Amino acid sequence: MDLFKMFSKPDNSKDIAKERLKLVLIHDRANVSPQFLEMIKGEIINVISDYMEIDESGLEIKLTRTKRDSDNSTVPALVANIPIRKMKDSGKV
Amino acid sequence: MGEVIVVTSGKGGVGKTTTTANLGTGLALRGKNVVLVDADIGLRNLDVVMGLENRIVYDLVDVVDGNCRLRQALIKDKRYSTLYLLPAAQTKDKSAVNPQQMQKLCQELAEEYDYVIVDCPAGIEQGFKNAIAGASRAVVVTTPEVSAVRDADRIIGLLEASGLRNPQLVINRLRIDMVKRGDMMNIDDMIDILAIDLIGVVPDDEAIVISTNRGEPAVTNEASMAGQAYRNIVRRIMGEDVPFMNLESDSGFVSRLAKMFGFKKIK
Ligand SMILES: Nc1ncnc2c1ncn2[C@@H]1O[C@H](COP(=O)(O)OP(=O)(O)O)[C@@H](O)[C@H]1O
Numbered sequence: 320m321d322l323f324k325m326f327s328k329p330d331n332s333k334d335i336a337k338e339r340l341k342l343v344l345i346h347d348r349a350n351v352s353p354q355f356l357e358m359i360k361g362e363i364i365n366v367i368s369d370y371m372e373i374d375e376s377g378l379e380i381k382l383t384r385t386k387r388d389s390d391n392s393t394v395p396a397l398v399a400n401i402p403i404r405k406m407k408d409s410g411k412v
Numbered sequence: 413m414g415e416v417i418v419v420t421s422g423k424g425g426v427g428k429t430t431t432t433a434n435l436g437t438g439l440a441l442r443g444k445n446v447v448l449v450d451a452d453i454g455l456r457n458l459d460v461v462m463g464l465e466n467r468i469v470y471d472l473v474d475v476v477d478g479n480c481r482l483r484q485a486l487i488k489d490k491r492y493s494t495l496y497l498l499p500a501a502q503t504k505d506k507s508a509v510n511p512q513q514m515q516k517l518c519q520e521l522a523e524e525y526d527y528v529i530v531d532c533p534a535g536i537e538q539g540f541k542n543a544i545a546g547a548s549r550a551v552v553v554t555t556p557e558v559s560a561v562r563d564a565d566r567i568i569g570l571l572e573a574s575g576l577r578n579p580q581l582v583i584n585r586l587r588i589d590m591v592k593r594g595d596m597m598n599i600d601d602m603i604d605i606l607a608i609d610l611i612g613v614v615p616d617d618e619a620i621v622i623s624t625n626r627g628e629p630a631v632t633n634e635a636s637m638a639g640q641a642y643r644n645i646v647r648r649i650m651g652e653d654v655p656f657m658n659l660e661s662d663s664g665f666v667s668r669l670a671k672m673f674g675f676k677k678i679k
Pocket residue numbers: 421423424425426427428429430431457534584585586614615616617618620621624638
């Protein structure tokens with residue numbers, strides 16, 4: 320028997336509310352400052368460009384949420400879709 | 413020079429008007445010169461909550477348009493000698509006023525009154541921009557619900573973007589019974605999420621409905637819990653350190669406040 324589970328409270332509705340709020344606010348807050356994603360985008364391009372040539376116009380980046388494998392709980396996720404044109408020599412082994 | 417405080421929330425129906433009326437009346441009870449400004453143009457309410465609806469002659473838009481002098485539009489509350497109301501217009505809409513005009517109006521009022529309290533309409537559009545234009549301080553009202561807290565978060569971001577830093581939070585309509593059984597977010601949860609300073613917690617209380625029926629703010633009712641909560645907020649607005657009521661036995665809450673305000677834990 321899981322002793323820890325026995326003594327911890329079941330998921331009550333306020334915990335669900337808090338979890339949902341936290342996730343929704345990650346989006347809201349990012350939208351309040353539209354520069355935020357642009358900044359990240361710029362940094363990612365910088366880092367990756369050393370290793371590969373990418374299609375900057377096709378680069379997509381968004382804040383979303385996903386299920387975590389370990390416990391199946393929903394967590395925020397930063398998803399980037401980066402089309403690669405070709406690898407640079409420095410990136411080849 | 414007095415202080416201009418805007419009471420805002422984003423979401424409607426969370427208690428902005430109730431809070432404005434109670435803070436204003438409470439400050440007047442403590443001898444401060446107070447003027448309440450109803451910035452909810454087209455949906456005026458503060459007059460009825462204050463019980464002053466039968467005394468309106470001119471309104472905010474009349475003042476801005478120059479139809480009357482500022483002094484003529486102010487309604488003196490006969491019960492509290494230092495309390496005044498500037499009612500909203502009912503037949504106009506938000507576009508009847510612009511932020512520059514509101515700023516000028518608030519400045520003029522702040523020259524004569526210790527506190528100018530502006531009751532903000534719901535939303536983030538023109539009415540919100542008007543209401544915050546002249547303010548130097550903001551009180552954000554929320555209830556312990558997902559939608560209200562979310563809107564409060566948005567408002568806090570917008571206030572900060574307009575230079576109104578350090579808004580203070582009023583949590584309204586808290587139900588201790590629901591918090592205890594885990595069916596309502598507690599104070600810690602909300603402060604954790606919104607990350608702003610708490611200035612008070614008002615319980616959900618029938619006395620608010622009854623006092624609104626009568627047009628006498630609950631802050632004057634010694635027996636009411638919500639009234640006590642508002643009296644405490646009034647003193648905190650004035651800069652006093654007032655321990656928080658022990659609404660929850662939740663130790664996390666009490667010890668956090670004890671830490672925040674330097675008080676011993678209430679047992
Ligand atoms: N602490 C409270 N307990 C019970 N009822 C409340 C409380 N605060 C507000 N209310 C009620 O909620 C409704 C909305 O309040 P109001 O102050 O008009 O909100 P807002 O100005 O934000 O739209 C009113 O009917 C009011 O009486």
